[in-house]
Amino acid sequence: MFTGIIQAKGSLSRSESRGGDCRLVIATGSLAMGDVKLGDSIAVNGVCLTAVELGPQHFSADVSRETLSRTTLGAAVVGTPVNLELALLPTTRLGGHLVSGHVDGVGRVVGKQDDGRSWRFTVEAPAGLARYMAEKGSICINGISLTVNEVDGARFGVNIVPHTLNETTLGSTEVGDAVNLEVDLLARYLERLLLGERAAEPRSGVTMDLLNDSGFIS
Numbered sequence: 336m337f338t339g340i341i342q343a344k345g346s347l348s349r350s351e352s353r354g355g356d357c358r359l360v361i362a363t364g365s366l367a368m369g370d371v372k373l374g375d376s377i378a379v380n381g382v383c384l385t386a387v388e389l390g391p392q393h394f395s396a397d398v399s400r401e402t403l404s405r406t407t408l409g410a411a412v413v414g415t416p417v418n419l420e421l422a423l424l425p426t427t428r429l430g431g432h433l434v435s436g437h438v439d440g441v442g443r444v445v446g447k448q449d450d451g452r453s454w455r456f457t458v459e460a461p462a463g464l465a466r467y468m469a470e471k472g473s474i475c476i477n478g479i480s481l482t483v484n485e486v487d488g489a490r491f492g493v494n495i496v497p498h499t500l501n502e503t504t505l506g507s508t509e510v511g512d513a514v515n516l517e518v519d520l521l522a523r524y525l526e527r528l529l530l531g532e533r534a535a536e537p538r539s540g541v542t543m544d545l546l547n548d549s550g551f552i553s
Contacts, residue, residue, distance in 0.1 A: 339431035339480025381478030383436025431480025465489040467518035475517035
């Protein structure tokens, strides 16, 4: 588990193809690696990866076909900057929100404008994730915990303060860039709980009939 509070910026140092999936070597920059052990989890642009090799300023992780196809890591090239966060400890301040590191989909930045010293980003999420977006709810973009300012269909806006611009890769993110999205954990589980006994049936999703039967529509 993570908090979405980025601890350092690193970069993709090397990518090795391995039988359909790959091994990534991540340069860790200023990330404090002193107590990191083999098998520990590290979030890379919001993707939870397992450290399989460790060096003083890098670590390696195996990335499956599923992760490559569902996140921006599949298109990453050597030199790509990445946001890094170590897994939280029981003593960690929960300054962001609980983040699993399991990316739900890839969105795209469709708008960027300055607002005082901050910047407002507009992101378009995949249509299937639109129902999880809520005004003043939480969203994780490339591993960064952010507050949703407004929602319009599959598009939502976030405000990026100067500190976040400086300390994360959002400072160099432009319109058209792809970003990893993880929706709030509670939204995911609430949808599943609403299915009740229907959860054991082939997936059909939340329908108007289900909401009516569950008392959400009068």
